[in-house]
Amino acid sequence: xxxxxFLLTVFAVVPWLIHVxxxxxxxxxxxxxxxxxxxxxxxxxxxxxxxxxxxxxxxALAGGYVSAILVTKYGFSFWVTxxxxxxxxxxxxxxxxxxxxxxxxxxxxxxxxxxxEVARLAALALPITNGARGISSIPLPGELSIxxxxxxxxxxxxxxxxxxxxxxxxxxxVVSFAGLYRLVNSRVGHLCRSLQQNEELASSIxxxxxYLRVIAFAISSFLGGISGAIFVxxxxxxxxxxxxxxxSVDFMLNCFLGGLGYVFGxxxxxxxxxxxxxxxxxxxxxxLLIYSAILIMLIVTLPNGILSLPLFNKREADK
Amino acid sequence: MEQIIANGLYLGAQYALIALGLTLIFALMNVLNFAHGQxxxxxxxxxxxxxxxxxxxxxxxxAASGVTLAIIGALVQKFLFGPVIRKSVREESTMLLAAGLAxxxxxxxxxxxxxxxxxxxxxxxxxxxxxxxxxVMPYDKILVGVLAILAIAAFILYMQYSKTGRAMRALAQxxxxxxxMGVDVDRYSIIGFALGAMLAGVVGGLLxxxxxxxxxxxxxxxxxxxxxVMIGGAGVISGAIAGGFILGMLESVGLTxxxxxxxxxxxxxFASLMVFLAIRPQGLMGKPWG
Amino acid sequence: MTxxxxxxxxxxxxxxxxxxGDASFKVNDKEILSVIGPNGAGKSTLFKLISSFLRPTHGExxxxxxxxxxxxxxxxxxxxxVRTFQETTIFKDMTARQNVVVAHHLQSKASLLGHYAGTxxxxxxxxxxxxxxxxxxxxxxxxxxxxxxxxxxxxxxxRALGIAIGLAAKPQVLLLDEPFAGMNHDETMKAxxxxxxxxxxxxTILLVEHDMKxxxxxxxxxxxxxxxxxxxxxxxxxxxxNERVIEAYLGREDQEIGI
Numbered sequence: 001x002x003x004x005x006f007l008l009t010v011f012a013v014v015p016w017l018i019h020v021x022x023x024x025x026x027x028x029x030x031x032x033x034x035x036x037x038x039x040x041x042x043x044x045x046x047x048x049x050x051x052x053x054x055x056x057x058x059x060a061l062a063g064g065y066v067s068a069i070l071v072t073k074y075g076f077s078f079w080v081t082x083x084x085x086x087x088x089x090x091x092x093x094x095x096x097x098x099x100x101x102x103x104x105x106x107x108x109x110x111x112x113x114x115x116x117e118v119a120r121l122a123a124l125a126l127p128i129t130n131g132a133r134g135i136s137s138i139p140l141p142g143e144l145s146i147x148x149x150x151x152x153x154x155x156x157x158x159x160x161x162x163x164x165x166x167x168x169x170x171x172x173x174v175v176s177f178a179g180l181y182r183l184v185n186s187r188v189g190h191l192c193r194s195l196q197q198n199e200e201l202a203s204s205i206x207x208x209x210x211y212l213r214v215i216a217f218a219i220s221s222f223l224g225g226i227s228g229a230i231f232v233x234x235x236x237x238x239x240x241x242x243x244x245x246x247x248s249v250d251f252m253l254n255c256f257l258g259g260l261g262y263v264f265g266x267x268x269x270x271x272x273x274x275x276x277x278x279x280x281x282x283x284x285x286x287x288l289l290i291y292s293a294i295l296i297m298l299i300v301t302l303p304n305g306i307l308s309l310p311l312f313n314k315r316e317a318d319k
Numbered sequence: 320m321e322q323i324i325a326n327g328l329y330l331g332a333q334y335a336l337i338a339l340g341l342t343l344i345f346a347l348m349n350v351l352n353f354a355h356g357q358x359x360x361x362x363x364x365x366x367x368x369x370x371x372x373x374x375x376x377x378x379x380x381x382a383a384s385g386v387t388l389a390i391i392g393a394l395v396q397k398f399l400f401g402p403v404i405r406k407s408v409r410e411e412s413t414m415l416l417a418a419g420l421a422x423x424x425x426x427x428x429x430x431x432x433x434x435x436x437x438x439x440x441x442x443x444x445x446x447x448x449x450x451x452x453x454x455v456m457p458y459d460k461i462l463v464g465v466l467a468i469l470a471i472a473a474f475i476l477y478m479q480y481s482k483t484g485r486a487m488r489a490l491a492q493x494x495x496x497x498x499x500m501g502v503d504v505d506r507y508s509i510i511g512f513a514l515g516a517m518l519a520g521v522v523g524g525l526l527x528x529x530x531x532x533x534x535x536x537x538x539x540x541x542x543x544x545x546x547x548v549m550i551g552g553a554g555v556i557s558g559a560i561a562g563g564f565i566l567g568m569l570e571s572v573g574l575t576x577x578x579x580x581x582x583x584x585x586x587x588x589f590a591s592l593m594v595f596l597a598i599r600p601q602g603l604m605g606k607p608w609g
Numbered sequence: 610m611t612x613x614x615x616x617x618x619x620x621x622x623x624x625x626x627x628x629x630g631d632a633s634f635k636v637n638d639k640e641i642l643s644v645i646g647p648n649g650a651g652k653s654t655l656f657k658l659i660s661s662f663l664r665p666t667h668g669e670x671x672x673x674x675x676x677x678x679x680x681x682x683x684x685x686x687x688x689x690x691v692r693t694f695q696e697t698t699i700f701k702d703m704t705a706r707q708n709v710v711v712a713h714h715l716q717s718k719a720s721l722l723g724h725y726a727g728t729x730x731x732x733x734x735x736x737x738x739x740x741x742x743x744x745x746x747x748x749x750x751x752x753x754x755x756x757x758x759x760x761x762x763x764x765x766x767x768r769a770l771g772i773a774i775g776l777a778a779k780p781q782v783l784l785l786d787e788p789f790a791g792m793n794h795d796e797t798m799k800a801x802x803x804x805x806x807x808x809x810x811x812x813t814i815l816l817v818e819h820d821m822k823x824x825x826x827x828x829x830x831x832x833x834x835x836x837x838x839x840x841x842x843x844x845x846x847x848x849x850x851n852e853r854v855i856e857a858y859l860g861r862e863d864q865e866i867g868i
Contacts (some may be wrong), residue, residue, distance in 0.1 A: 210681075
């Protein structure tokens, strides 16, 4: 029921409202929210195995570059680069994760934060990423067809590109969160929770904790990568500073604000933070001050996130 | 070569002082202070205001930076971190709070001091030239370096011999035992946070004379501080000092040796740090942990 | 008699300090063997060595003739040697039942992917695990609290829950870490019965313990450690009359000898 209402809102009511009100700019905002939710969902999964991940910006950046380079330099179809950039990030996460996932708590948080910075510096230094000038004028996504059957038309022939990207982002968001929801409610999710609560105990009952950690981190980075790839397609450019440290911190904040115990927390958190920030735009130079003050107040009063409010807990209790 | 070492020592002294503050806060409260870089920035702006704007002596400026940050640190611990640590069941909460605090301090700096890069008049003029350009260093850098080393020494002596310092060390080692011995945890947490923040402020005040100060320096400073703490081992005083000097030295060496390959010093340092942590996750001086 | 677990010259040094020096003994099938010793004797180090949570400096542990020291803890558990922890180590934010269900990990016939996809095998696994968990919880007297979140359980139940988690892994050898610590006389006697019951299910038990009374009552054989060295091995009666054991305990003004 709730799911149906949600899907209806996302896929029908919102486009209709935007159409009626003529506020086309909302498409861009909501597309961003959807993509940021996907990346935050990944961060949330690393939280679920008990790791504080402030490195998602690095994977979004890596995913964005993989897509941009494959499209502009090697002529790949954008649609193929979405899974490829995700897989590239997952592979990267396995390589990096094997050593660093041994770190816990604050240590893991620090090293992932550093990772975000490494990604930016690597993008500046590597020849293939074109340094500080980045990659720009990336073409719009082309046609996606299988056996001559057009599944998605060429974006440059569509009148309303904003709507097309909105659908792309929200569909991926729905799929990603459905996948996460299934994971959390399957035995895999229970094992992740056992890891979060006590790794030694988990290994004493025979759980291969190193393996499970790396899997979760790889899935997380996969989500970061695809979200980065689509961002790049929308802005049609990518620079080393496209996903700075602040983004990594924001992904973490989104998860916290929504509630770490709830799989849909990152979606709600992203929506609130993104819109909260936009709404505060009217306060001019006090925007950051008010924003951060509200954030701190929320952290102090609701340490378990918005979804921990009694209002939500009838529905979420059975989870 | 001598020049590289001299630069490394100068940088290392600043870095060690920043890392000391961060590690002190971490050792006492298990809080990773994301806002450490912002505290450093505020310190820089306070000295700028007192010394460049009001025309008071430089020393007064640095002292004002220290005091301002000590007050901010104490307030933040008393009204924000203290309550959250008491209430929350998960350690992530304090990290989130620290991130929020970093934004808040950024906002405060933006409102009070604006976005512009600010510099101050030189505190001393002239350049020190040793052995016909083997080592060349402006006198103000030397002075700042010496002051930083003095501050480190004072801090170590304070932690070693004062009653407060000993209480804080006991607290850092074993909270429960310290509590049983009658150490007032709340009080010393506040003092510790104030002291840690003060160190950040003092470095900001010192460095404003050399590098100037601007709003954007907060984040990168925090990241460098994290790296030093990871190199040396979190929560260990000797580790923070070692980490600070090692990073300073690496940066100095890297800027010279790797100059031919472009701006990749920090990339190389980051990458080596990852490898290092894979082998020794607790850092150089840190205790092994489960 | 066949030795299920063989400890051969097991040694662990931390820096210059020898926590366990050259310990050798055997654990027979379906017996209860206790390792005792005064505080700091190296009991818990020995315990971690056997469960492979620590790597020995020298020596080895063999299980069914196969060397298990040096293997990752989860592989040792898979082979059938499972340890428990002291009471606070449980999955705190799960219910008692979820704790035990999740601990059935090793019995899983479906792969992780299978569980994700919810295949028939995976669903059958879940049903089996729930049945088995219910049985174990009932057996250890936790049936009526099975839906409580573990964090909220009264202290008395936590140790039993820890053992339930261990049992769920269906071990051949269960290693118990100070199962009677902090218990009063009545609780200890109940716990002794519980541990006996576990052995009667066909599980060999090696426990590390401080409480002499309980150990004397429960053990088939006892190994005594002092300063990392094995100073005695034998039946409870033999240990009780062993000069070196009495000396080791009295020498430390330890009142807990209780004999």
